Amino acid sequence: MSLRPFRPQRAAAVAVLLAIALAAAAAPAHAEGSLRVAQQFGIAYLILDVVKDQKLVEKHGKEAGLDIKVEWAQISGASAMNEALLAGALDMVSAGVPPALVLWDRTRGKQNVKLVAALGSLPNYLLSNNPAVKTLDDFSAKDRIAVPAAGVGFQSRTLQIEAAKRYGKDNFKRFDDISISLPHPDATTALISGGLEVNAHFSSAPFYYQALARNPAVHKVISSYEILGGPATFNVLYTTQKFHDANPKTYKAFYAALAEAAAWIPAHKEEAAAIFIRQQSSKLPPDFVRKIIDDPENQFTVSPQQTQVYADKLHEIGVLQARAASWKEYFFEAAHANPGS
CATH class of the missing domain: 3.40.190.10 (Periplasmic binding protein-like II)
Structure with a gap:
C-alpha cells in the first residue's frame, strides 16, 4: 500500500x-x-x-x-x-x-x-504513535495532532465538543493549540514513519486503516462515533x-x-x-x-x-x-x- x-x-x-x-x-x-x-x-x-x-x-x-x-x-x-x-x-x-x-x-x-x-x-479515528497517549487526557503540549483544517474542520470541531464535555465549556479549544493543518495523506505518512513532530492524526478512511496496518505503534485513542454516541x-x-x-x-x-x-x-x-x-x-x-x-x-x-x-x-x-x-x-x-x- x-x-x-x-x-x-x-x-x-x-x-x-x-x-x-x-x-x-x-x-x-x-x-x-x-x-x-x-x-x-x-x-x-x-x-x-x-x-x-x-x-x-x-x-x-x-x-x-x-x-x-x-x-x-x-x-x-x-x-x-x-x-x-x-x-x-x-x-x-x-x-x-x-x-x-x-x-x-x-x-x-x-x-x-x-x-x-x-x-x-463513517467514523474518524484519532490515532497516536506515542505510547504514552492512551486517552485524550494524556495529550500534552509536546504532542501534535494533524487535522485537515485546524480549529475549524470536522476533526477539530468534534474534539471541541468532547473537550467541552470533559473539561468544561470554557475549555472547548483545549486541543486547538496542539493541532496543525495537514492533509490526510501527509499526516498518514508522518504517523507511519514516526519520529516526526506530528505524532497524532484525527484520520478518516482509508487513511486510518493504512496507519494501523503499517505501524504497530499506531493505536486508536478515540473515534468520532464514541464522541457523538454512535454512527x-x-x-x-x-x-x-x-x-x-x-x-x-x-x-x-x-x-x-x-x-x-x-x-x-x-x-x-x-x-x-x-x-x-x-x-x-x-x-x-x-x-x-x-x-x-x-x-x-x-x-x-x-x-x-x-x-x-x-x-x-x-x-x-x-x-x-x-x-x-x-x-x-x-x-x-x-x-x-x-x-x-
Missing part, C-alpha cells in the same frame, strides 16, 4: 482556485446546465466518485431534457472549500458537518448556505440559496445522481472499490478498499444521521449563534423526503 503525498502542485492548485474565486466574486451565476463541484480526499467521498465515474449527473440531466456540464475539483480542507463557494468559484462543495453548519449559521440572511445531502456515515454523518455537500433557486433542474439532477450512487454502492462493492481506485488515482490494493467498503461502521448514504447533535453541541459552546429546531432547517427541501436526524 502506498500513500499519495500532498504534492506542491496541489497546494498551487488550491491557490489558483482561490484566486479564480476572488476574480469571480462579481460574476453572474452559472446558467442551468453548468455545475462546479469540489470534493476532498478519501473513501468518504465514494458517492461522488461513483457519480463522476458513471456520469450520473449528465444522465439525470438528459432525462430532464437538459445537457449538464460538470466540472470537478479536488482540494483539501473546509476553509478552502468555503472561501471558494462564497466567492463564486464553486457551486457545490463538500466538507464535514461542523464547517458546513458554521457556514449555514454565518450566511443566514445573506448567501443562505444550506446542506444538500449527506455523503455517508453519524461525516461529510456533506452544501451550496448557496442563489445557486439552488437559479438552477432547479441542475440541482434536481445532481441530487438524483447522488441518491442513485448511494443505492448502487451496496450492491456493487467490488465495482465501487475499482471506481474509488480509478477516480482518486489510489495505489491501494482492491481487496483492501473492498474491506473498507464492507466494514459495517461505514455506511454510504445521502440520509443525514445525527447532524442535529453537532448543531446542538456547537450552539452550546458558542460556535453556532443560531439554534436549529430541526435538521430540516439547514438542509434544502430535496433531502427532507428521506429519513434524517
Whole structure:
C-alpha cells in the first residue's frame, strides 16, 4: 500500500482556485446546465466518485431534457472549500458537518448556505504513535495532532465538543493549540514513519486503516462515533440559496445522481472499490478498499444521521449563534423526503 503525498502542485492548485474565486466574486451565476463541484480526499467521498465515474449527473440531466456540464475539483480542507463557494468559484462543495453548519449559521440572511445531502456515515479515528497517549487526557503540549483544517474542520470541531464535555465549556479549544493543518495523506505518512513532530492524526478512511496496518505503534485513542454516541454523518455537500433557486433542474439532477450512487454502492462493492481506485488515482490494493467498503461502521448514504447533535453541541459552546429546531432547517427541501436526524 502506498500513500499519495500532498504534492506542491496541489497546494498551487488550491491557490489558483482561490484566486479564480476572488476574480469571480462579481460574476453572474452559472446558467442551468453548468455545475462546479469540489470534493476532498478519501473513501468518504465514494458517492461522488461513483457519480463522476458513471456520469450520473449528465444522465439525470438528459432525462430532464437538459445537457449538464460538470466540472470537478479536488482540494483539501473546509476553509478552502468555503472561501471558494462564497466567492463564486464553486457551486457545490463538500466538507464535514461542523464547517458546513458554521457556514449555514454565518450566511443566514445573506448567501443562505444550506446542506444538500449527506455523503455517508463513517467514523474518524484519532490515532497516536506515542505510547504514552492512551486517552485524550494524556495529550500534552509536546504532542501534535494533524487535522485537515485546524480549529475549524470536522476533526477539530468534534474534539471541541468532547473537550467541552470533559473539561468544561470554557475549555472547548483545549486541543486547538496542539493541532496543525495537514492533509490526510501527509499526516498518514508522518504517523507511519514516526519520529516526526506530528505524532497524532484525527484520520478518516482509508487513511486510518493504512496507519494501523503499517505501524504497530499506531493505536486508536478515540473515534468520532464514541464522541457523538454512535454512527453519524461525516461529510456533506452544501451550496448557496442563489445557486439552488437559479438552477432547479441542475440541482434536481445532481441530487438524483447522488441518491442513485448511494443505492448502487451496496450492491456493487467490488465495482465501487475499482471506481474509488480509478477516480482518486489510489495505489491501494482492491481487496483492501473492498474491506473498507464492507466494514459495517461505514455506511454510504445521502440520509443525514445525527447532524442535529453537532448543531446542538456547537450552539452550546458558542460556535453556532443560531439554534436549529430541526435538521430540516439547514438542509434544502430535496433531502427532507428521506429519513434524517
